[in-house]
Amino acid sequence: MIRYATLAGLIAFASLTVTAPAAQAGPGDICMFSGRDYRGSSWCWNPGNGYVDVPPALHDNVGSFRATSDGCFINWIEVPSKKETRVVRSGDFRKVYDDDFGGKIDAVAPKC
Ligand SMILES: [Ca+2]
Numbered sequence: 226m227i228r229y230a231t232l233a234g235l236i237a238f239a240s241l242t243v244t245a246p247a248a249q250a251g252p253g254d255i256c257m258f259s260g261r262d263y264r265g266s267s268w269c270w271n272p273g274n275g276y277v278d279v280p281p282a283l284h285d286n287v288g289s290f291r292a293t294s295d296g297c298f299i300n301w302i303e304v305p306s307k308k309e310t311r312v313v314r315s316g317d318f319r320k321v322y323d324d325d326f327g328g329k330i331d332a333v334a335p336k337c
Contacts, residue, residue, distance in 0.1 A: 251269070251271070253271055254271050254292075255290060255333060256268070256269040256290060256291050256292075257269075257279065257287045257290045259287070261322075261323065262288075263289050263291065265288060266282040268280050268282075272294050272295070276335075278332045279332060283330065284331060285331070286328070288327060289318075289323075289327070290313075295312075296313045296334065296335060297312055297313060297333065297334045298310065298311040298313060298333060299333065309326075309329070311326045
């Protein structure tokens with residue numbers, strides 16, 4: 226019976242972790258959302274991750290973002306020589322970004 230309770234607890238913990246990614250955003254992250262107003266699919270990046278291509282759900286499809294670290298949004302025009310960039314500063318946020326550079330984002334990096 227005790228073993229069963231422990232297993233159930235582990236499963237509950239695992240599903241909580243999976244269903245609440247936005248709440249897991251830590252300090253120093255830049256979090257992006259597929260929808261406006263911080264809704265939809267979300268993904269958080271940290272400068273320690275280095276250069277990262279954004280996940281498919283957010284590729285050319287960032288509806289909003291919040292930054293608590295500096296970083297750089299990248300739109301590749303021709304890999305690896307031609308890119309368009311936007312500097313992001315800690316404290317930056319956009320509730321609506323898909324009508325701007327959010328509609329072009331391919332990757333995030335610590336510096337432009
Ligand atoms: Ca792009």
